[in-house]
Amino acid sequence: MTLEIDNVELFFKEKRILNGIYLKAETGHITGILGSNGCGKSCLLKIIFGDLNPKYKLIRINSKPILKPLYQTKLVSYLPQHHFIPNNLNTKTAFKLFNVDWIDFTITFPSFAFFENLKFHRLSGGERRVVEVFLILKSSSKIILLDEPFSHIAPLYIKKITSLIETEKHQKAIIITDHMYQHIVDVSDAIYLLKNGCSKLINNLKNLRIISI
Numbered sequence: 085m086t087l088e089i090d091n092v093e094l095f096f097k098e099k100r101i102l103n104g105i106y107l108k109a110e111t112g113h114i115t116g117i118l119g120s121n122g123c124g125k126s127c128l129l130k131i132i133f134g135d136l137n138p139k140y141k142l143i144r145i146n147s148k149p150i151l152k153p154l155y156q157t158k159l160v161s162y163l164p165q166h167h168f169i170p171n172n173l174n175t176k177t178a179f180k181l182f183n184v185d186w187i188d189f190t191i192t193f194p195s196f197a198f199f200e201n202l203k204f205h206r207l208s209g210g211e212r213r214v215v216e217v218f219l220i221l222k223s224s225s226k227i228i229l230l231d232e233p234f235s236h237i238a239p240l241y242i243k244k245i246t247s248l249i250e251t252e253k254h255q256k257a258i259i260i261t262d263h264m265y266q267h268i269v270d271v272s273d274a275i276y277l278l279k280n281g282c283s284k285l286i287n288n289l290k291n292l293r294i295i296s297i
């Protein structure tokens with residue numbers, strides 16, 4: 085599956101945030117997005133998901149334009165920047181709702197086995213993020229959007245999540261952004277830099293350093 089987003093123009097009042105965006109994601113590939121604070125990374129993911137309506141955009145899947153919001157297609161799962169699971173939901177129910185296997189989770193993250201029946205507000209910010217990232221990555225959607233999956237997460241868990249992303253990419257198209265620049269560079273097969281509202285495909289990291297100066 086190939087997902088393309090093209091011709092994005094996003095304004096908030098008169099302020100232009102995005103223009104001249106092109107980005108492609110494919111099954112088997114991890115597509116990283118880098119850029120400074122406020123350059124529009126989260127907005128771009130929201131536009132792809134269908135949660136934010138820009139002035140213009142064109143989304144294609146396998147070259148075919150998709151006119152309805154992607155979230156209505158069941159093709160996509162989206163990890164927003166902020167916690168999205170209600171405080172009073174317990175972990176077991178969340179795994180049921182997402183149709184993800186709790187045992188599979190505790191095999192990867194054994195220290196979470198004690199949390200099986202805990203409400204989400206009892207978890208730390210980092211623990212909660214680990215669960216959220218796992219649920220999104222393991223969902224059956226063929227397109228995965230990850231906004232800051234590494235934020236607040238300890239290095240040991242970052243390693244595990246990186247290897248999960250690498251496993252899941254074989255049947256999914258994954259788009260990822262995070263301020264932990266090095267993790268994005270390490271895990272991505274292609275990287276787009278957002279700057280001045282435009283996206284630029286970075287072919288080698290030397291270019292990334294020159295362009296970002």
Ligand SMILES: Nc1ncnc2c1ncn2[C@@H]1O[C@H](COP(=O)(O)OP(=O)(O)OP(=O)(O)O)[C@@H](O)[C@H]1O
Nearest residue numbers: 096101119120121122123124125126127128165263
């Ligand atoms: N609902 C909104 N109303 C007005 N301006 C907004 C709104 N949402 C985002 N913006 C502005 O759009 C710009 C892009 O925001 P966005 O959250 O996409 O940036 P980002 O690249 O993800 O930043 P960060 O790396 O800090 O998370 C920012 O200048 C932000 O202030």
